[in-house]
Ligand SMILES: [Fe+2]
């Protein structure tokens with residue numbers, strides 16, 4: 001289970017036993033580093049950052065903490081331990097031994113799944129690359145960089161699969177992953193949410209809460225895969241993902257905490273006056289939440305999808321916690337409720353469960369997302385402030401699937417174009433909201449100091465004090 005750090009590419013897959021593969025990946029490595037230099041965090045190359053690095057894939061104590069210059073981070077290939085006798089647990093091949101090589105008939109689909117997942121990893125690094133210049137504290141700066149290096153490692157995880165199992169096509173895809181750019185007109189990233197900007201730290205925390213959680217659900221579904229190397233890769237990635245969502249949940253929570261403290265101290269609830277006190281008013285936080293939630297649930301894809309059915313039946317991508325579910329794991333005669341638009345109205349209908357797998361995963365995701373929103377509301381309640389954050393209706397602001405054809409208010413009412421236009425500034429962040437949030441973003445890098453709009457965390461990283469020098473400027 002331990003990781004070989006003496007190889008040029010750290011790994012626990014016995015890379016040196018396959019010289020051709022090792023050479024191919026060593027050829028890709030400098031291209032990756034060039035991408036990191038060009039598209040990784042701005043002005044960060046020389047900083048010493050207190051980062052964790054995986055030392056073992058065992059569930060306990062897998063991380064080592066120490067100062068690292070990010071270009072020297074030991075990105076590598078780490079798979080969760082091999083499980084003897086693992087089976088394909090769902091779909092038409094249910095009961096067969098899990099595949100250690102790519103089944104020929106599923107090659108194109110598997111490649112597509114891996115490339116789509118892989119593309120999101122460098123995309124988020126690109127989206128977040130300017131944030132270091134406006135960090136609210138050293139603690140937050142370190143967390144941003146930790147997320148960034150791990151997204152880089154997730155790219156390595158997918159590139160390993162492409163190189164190891166997909167030959168020349170895989171190597172070409174691995175190069176293309178370094179060529180697409182988030183938000184680029186000509187060569188954008190594959191998925192919509194990964195071409196949006198992450199311009200400020202509230203957006204970053206919402207992104208890591210909502211969009212990294214999409215990552216969790218996709219990885220959970222792929223961790224069920226009958227293709228065992230993909231499953232093992234995703235299982236280890238999930239251990240890293242947990243920290244990203246922690247950064248998001250606590251980051252939003254700390255912004256709310258600070259806002260509530262200031263509202264209380266000045267006995268003020270008018271959003272404009274709250275803003276004048278230098279914190280983010282709660283309605284603006286709600287609008288950011290609405291935006292990031294709605295853009296993220298589009299990532300699950302169309303509510304009715306023949307691709308989703310095919311990926312499942314082929315044993316490539318399972319459901320969330322597939323093996324814990326009590327049914328036949330083939331879903332041939334089952335149905336699932338999806339939203340439909342009929343005569344401009346929102347209703348529900350039964351769809352074949354196989355075709356509704358995207359919707360099912362989206363619903364699992366939404367349930368999980370509600371948890372943190374409840375904890376944010378506890379902070380507001382505790383402060384004695386009368387305000388409640390809510391997840392918008394899942395039909396709100398959708399651009400993918402049948403729901404893209406209608407306008408729906410956050411509370412689920414179908415509205416006219418005119419009503420939408422009249423209210424959109426109350427429902428989604430306006431340019432003015434974003435400009436206000438941007439105006440609060442100034443770089444704070446003195447150990448233990450925090451920007452005025454955000455409360456300090458209750459505990460530091462790796463049991464270090466909150467005023468620890470998490471990043472050293474040289
Ligand atoms: Fe990731």
Ligand SMILES: [Fe+2]
Pocket residue numbers: 151212215241244
């Ligand atoms: Fe992540």
